[in-house]
Amino acid sequence: MANVLVVAEIKEGEPKKVTLELLTVGGRIASGLGGTLNAVAIGTGLGGIETKLGAHGAKTVYVADGVASYNSEGYTKILADVVAKDGSGLVFFAASSQGRDLAPRLAARLDAAFAADCVEIDVDGGKVKVKRPVFSGKAFATLTMDGTAVVSLRPNSYPVAEGAGPAAATVAAGGDFGAVKAQVVDVVAGQSGTVDLTEADRIVSGGRALKSADNFKLLWDMAKVINATVGASRAAVDSGFAPHAMQVGQTGKTVNPTLYVACGISGAIQHLAGMRTSKVIVAINKDPEAPIFQKADYGIVADLFEAVPVMQKEFEKLLAEA
Amino acid sequence: MNIVVLCKQVPDTESRIKLKGDGSGFDMDGIKWILNPYDEYAVEEALKIKEAGKAEKVTVVGLGPDRIVESLRTALAMGADDAVHVKTGDDYGDNLAVAKALAAAVKDLNPGLILTGRQAIDTDMGAVQSMVAELLGCGQINVVSKLEVDGGKVKGWRDVEGGAKQVVESSTPAVVSANKGLNEPRYASLPGIMKAKRKPVAVKEPAAAVNKAKLTACSLPEERKAGKVFQGVESVPEVVKLLRTEAKVI
Numbered sequence: 001m002a003n004v005l006v007v008a009e010i011k012e013g014e015p016k017k018v019t020l021e022l023l024t025v026g027g028r029i030a031s032g033l034g035g036t037l038n039a040v041a042i043g044t045g046l047g048g049i050e051t052k053l054g055a056h057g058a059k060t061v062y063v064a065d066g067v068a069s070y071n072s073e074g075y076t077k078i079l080a081d082v083v084a085k086d087g088s089g090l091v092f093f094a095a096s097s098q099g100r101d102l103a104p105r106l107a108a109r110l111d112a113a114f115a116a117d118c119v120e121i122d123v124d125g126g127k128v129k130v131k132r133p134v135f136s137g138k139a140f141a142t143l144t145m146d147g148t149a150v151v152s153l154r155p156n157s158y159p160v161a162e163g164a165g166p167a168a169a170t171v172a173a174g175g176d177f178g179a180v181k182a183q184v185v186d187v188v189a190g191q192s193g194t195v196d197l198t199e200a201d202r203i204v205s206g207g208r209a210l211k212s213a214d215n216f217k218l219l220w221d222m223a224k225v226i227n228a229t230v231g232a233s234r235a236a237v238d239s240g241f242a243p244h245a246m247q248v249g250q251t252g253k254t255v256n257p258t259l260y261v262a263c264g265i266s267g268a269i270q271h272l273a274g275m276r277t278s279k280v281i282v283a284i285n286k287d288p289e290a291p292i293f294q295k296a297d298y299g300i301v302a303d304l305f306e307a308v309p310v311m312q313k314e315f316e317k318l319l320a321e322a
Numbered sequence: 323m324n325i326v327v328l329c330k331q332v333p334d335t336e337s338r339i340k341l342k343g344d345g346s347g348f349d350m351d352g353i354k355w356i357l358n359p360y361d362e363y364a365v366e367e368a369l370k371i372k373e374a375g376k377a378e379k380v381t382v383v384g385l386g387p388d389r390i391v392e393s394l395r396t397a398l399a400m401g402a403d404d405a406v407h408v409k410t411g412d413d414y415g416d417n418l419a420v421a422k423a424l425a426a427a428v429k430d431l432n433p434g435l436i437l438t439g440r441q442a443i444d445t446d447m448g449a450v451q452s453m454v455a456e457l458l459g460c461g462q463i464n465v466v467s468k469l470e471v472d473g474g475k476v477k478g479w480r481d482v483e484g485g486a487k488q489v490v491e492s493s494t495p496a497v498v499s500a501n502k503g504l505n506e507p508r509y510a511s512l513p514g515i516m517k518a519k520r521k522p523v524a525v526k527e528p529a530a531a532v533n534k535a536k537l538t539a540c541s542l543p544e545e546r547k548a549g550k551v552f553q554g555v556e557s558v559p560e561v562v563k564l565l566r567t568e569a570k571v572i
């Protein structure tokens with residue numbers, strides 16, 4: 001009997017979508033392990049968070065309120081204490097930048113099995129079993145974990161079940177870090193108001209064919225209509241059309257959206273590495289031989305400068321109907 | 323101060339990945355092996371810090387079978403001073419086992435700074451660096467695209483969500499993992515390559531690995547089949563309609 005502990009990420013008082021995904025699939029894993037689904041939230045302004053996490057299935061929520069900024073060592077200490085109290089058999093993170101930073105450190109502290117960036121999770125013979133992409137998504141490895149498992153899950157891997165469960169019981173977790181060696185001294189804001197690529201449900205991406213940074217406005221305009229985020233190929237980033245934070249691919253971000261619209265992107269293997277798990281791929285390219293057409297569900301052989309504005313109008317029309 | 327750079331050998335990005343006949347693992351026959359691209363950024367940064375007079379020595383440490391010495395030599399040819407080969411079989415262990423063996427080797431070298439890649443591009447976990455930091459009781463600054471070293475402190479600009487950067491300051495020794503954008507790795511010069519052949523590579527035997535995460539199956543993704551291709555701008559309304567009626571994503 002072991003519990004599942006979801007490490008919640010809270011933004012402006014609300015659990016992130018990926019946290020709800022973790023709770024949804026975590027409930028199933030908890031039954032498999034014969035334990036309960038619990039959650040832990042660390043941050044500030046967490047009043048009432050047990051209602052929101054409880055609605056999606058958490059039974060107990062450990063809350064460390066009043067922790068002003070992220071700290072890998074400090075969070076590891078708080079979480080290790082909670083895990084000891086909770087008897088967690090699975091500590092479940094989002095594969096976000098915080099989860100990627102923190103989860104392996106916690107695994108080492110707990111001397112536990114670790115797997116990052118998983119896309120499937122199950123219980124098999126009482127053990128946590130995960131599937132994760134390797135070789136940039138060119139293959140999958142299934143790992144079976146002995147004892148306590150620390151796992152991070154890639155966003156958009158599981159749907160969110162609409163929950164309306166009761167508020168969970170809260171337990172105050174110690175928020176005291178003790179001495180730490182590294183701390184955040186400043187945060188330089190990025191582009192605000194858009195969802196991060198790794199969490200985005202829809203992405204419009206541009207390649208070298210965009211020709212300039214200004215032309216990316218074309219993509220932002222269309223993205224706004226369908227509530228998407230904008231990405232870029234490495235060639236576009238290296239040419240200075242877009243910042244590296246927007247790069248999708250092997251040396252950029254790995255994305256997992258429902259819809260990926262590739263505009264003027266040839267479809268090099270290193271680009272595919274970052275977006276091949278997209279559920280639906282649309283490609284606009286003027287070269288009918290472009291390799292991206294081998295991977296796209298819908299290919300359009302056309303000049304993107306003509307096609308994107310038309311597509312934007314069509315999206316507007318369609319969404320006005322609905 | 324001495325700097326240790328962790329260097330992993332990985333398959334070239336263009337490699338075709340095949341499964342072993344019995345599906346028990348990956349068939350690595352005929353693979354071209356390279357130094358993990360993110361580790362090249364780490365090596366370059368270490369060399370720059372040394373050239374700026376802020377470090378005396380750069381040691382590269384790699385864990386794996388004999389073939390990895392070739393990648394350690396790549397780092398030596400770039401300018402690293404010496405290397406440690408933690409010699410294991412082909413599939414030594416899970417990330418925690420690897421991190422424990424690397425942490426033990428690093429500890430013996432008593433470095434002020436440990437540089438690594440953001441992630442290995444084969445297994446893609448991005449785990450070993452945080453584990454090594456924890457095992458050595460160091461601060462960690464992951465996924466940095468800018469680094470400043472100043473006496474007993476390091477300051478790293480860490481790439482987080484939405485293009486934002488967290489600036490993290492740590493006392494040394496600290497573990498810092500390199501992202502693309504940190505620098506432009508130099509090419510090894512011909513004299514560098516010649517000199518690298520004579521540089522020392524120490525060999526270490528790690529303790530037997532305790533494996534908690536076991537590889538129990540491998541698979542290849544279903545090849546994405548080419549879908550429908552439409553000609554010309556005129557087809558855009560049709561495609562948008564299909565996104566609703568057929569693909570159901572809008």
Ligand SMILES: Cc1cc2nc3c(=O)[nH]c(=O)nc-3n(C[C@H](O)[C@H](O)[C@H](O)COP(=O)(O)OP(=O)(O)OC[C@H]3O[C@@H](n4cnc5c(N)ncnc54)[C@H](O)[C@@H]3O)c2cc1C
Pocket residue numbers: 206207208209232233234235236247248249250251252253263264265266267268269270271274284285286287290302303304305335359
């Ligand atoms: C180690 C390594 C790591 C890499 N990592 C990444 C990575 O993370 N991400 C990444 O993207 N790449 C990466 N690359 C680079 C990759 O190999 C390609 O060079 C890159 O993806 C090409 O970008 P692109 O498709 O925008 O440009 P191009 O290959 O130049 O393609 C441009 C495409 O636009 C089309 N086009 C031109 N004009 C128009 C128009 N007006 N309308 C419509 N179509 C038009 C052309 O037909 C062409 O197909 C990496 C490479 C290496 C070696």
Ligand SMILES: Cc1cc2nc3c(=O)[nH]c(=O)nc-3n(C[C@H](O)[C@H](O)[C@H](O)COP(=O)(O)OP(=O)(O)OC[C@H]3O[C@@H](n4cnc5c(N)ncnc54)[C@H](O)[C@@H]3O)c2cc1C
Pocket residue numbers: 143328329330331347358360361383384385386412413414415416417418420424437438439440441442443444445446447448449450451533535536537
């Ligand atoms: C044939 C084979 C079988 C395997 N079997 C298993 C298994 O059964 N279970 C399992 O969990 N894993 C298995 N692995 C994966 C193995 O655990 C990983 O190679 C190891 O954990 C490091 O990968 P990572 O993704 O965690 O590295 P990351 O954490 O992504 O690496 C980050 C950084 O750490 C440093 N680093 C990482 N590894 C090394 C290294 N070896 N030498 C020097 N520096 C390094 C580098 O600087 C790198 O950039 C297997 C690997 C192979 C090749």
